[in-house]
Amino acid sequence: MKKIIWILSFSASLLALPFAAQAAGGPGIELEPAHNxxxxxxxxxxxxxxxxxxxxxxxxAKYMRYNRIAKDIGWSDEQVVSQMAHGLNKVVDEVQTRMLPGVAMDVLGTEPPDLSLMARLKGTDYIYTFLRAYHQDENGNWDNTVLKGTSMPNVLEGIQRHASSEDYAQAARDIANFLEYVGEPAKMDRMDLGWKVIAFLLVLLLLTYVLKKEYWRDIKH
Known part of the structure; x- marks a missing residue:
C-alpha cells in the first residue's frame, strides 16, 4: 500500500510541473493571474x-493556418478570412505579419519575434501582465515594468485610454487566451484524454495489486 501511495504522489507531482513552469515569468517579476x-x-x-x-x-504566428483557427474556435472559413485576414490572405495561408521585410529593423531596431510559442515559453500570466504593464514616465514616454526598455509600443493604448478598466483587462486576457491556444491547439483534447488515461492506469494498478495479493495469499513469507 505504501508503494501505491508513493506512485500516486509521484504522479501528482509530475502533473503539477507544467502548471509550475507556466507560473514562472522570471526572477523578480510579480505576475497577475490571467484567469483565461x-x-x-x-x-x-x-x-x-x-x-x-x-x-x-x-x-x-507562423505555425498556425487560418483554416485551423477557424475550425478550433468556431468560425467558418469565410469568417476567419474576414475577421482575421481582412480579405488579404487565403484561408490556407499561415498567419504571417503584415510588416514588410526590413521595416522592423529601420523602425524598431529589432525583428519582432514570432508569437506561435510565446505562451508556452512565458505563460499566459506573463503575457497578460506584460500587456497591462505599460506606463508613461514624467516625459510622457512609454515603458514597461515587466520588460524595461522594450521596443514594443503600447499597442493597447487606445483601449487603455478610452475603455473601462474591465474592458482593458478583458482585452489583454483574450489575447493571452488566444496565444495559449496558438501555442498548443490540441491542449484541451490532450488534457481531456490525459485524465482518462490516468484513471485507467489507476484502476489497472488497483487490479494488479489485488491480483498480486491473491497470488501470494497462500505463500508464507
Whole structure:
C-alpha cells in the first residue's frame, strides 16, 4: 500500500510541473493571474480579432493556418478570412505579419519575434501582465515594468485610454487566451484524454495489486 501511495504522489507531482513552469515569468517579476479559459470560444474569437488588429502589424504566428483557427474556435472559413485576414490572405495561408521585410529593423531596431510559442515559453500570466504593464514616465514616454526598455509600443493604448478598466483587462486576457491556444491547439483534447488515461492506469494498478495479493495469499513469507 505504501508503494501505491508513493506512485500516486509521484504522479501528482509530475502533473503539477507544467502548471509550475507556466507560473514562472522570471526572477523578480510579480505576475497577475490571467484567469483565461481555453474552453471559452467567445474569448478565443475576441482574442483572434485583437491579435489581428493590434499584434499582426509586427508579429506573426507562423505555425498556425487560418483554416485551423477557424475550425478550433468556431468560425467558418469565410469568417476567419474576414475577421482575421481582412480579405488579404487565403484561408490556407499561415498567419504571417503584415510588416514588410526590413521595416522592423529601420523602425524598431529589432525583428519582432514570432508569437506561435510565446505562451508556452512565458505563460499566459506573463503575457497578460506584460500587456497591462505599460506606463508613461514624467516625459510622457512609454515603458514597461515587466520588460524595461522594450521596443514594443503600447499597442493597447487606445483601449487603455478610452475603455473601462474591465474592458482593458478583458482585452489583454483574450489575447493571452488566444496565444495559449496558438501555442498548443490540441491542449484541451490532450488534457481531456490525459485524465482518462490516468484513471485507467489507476484502476489497472488497483487490479494488479489485488491480483498480486491473491497470488501470494497462500505463500508464507
Amino acid at each position: 479559459n481555453l474552453r471559452h470560444a467567445d474569448s478565443l474569437q475576441r482574442g483572434a480579432v485583437l491579435f489581428s488588429n493590434y499584434c499582426m502589424a509586427c508579429h506573426s
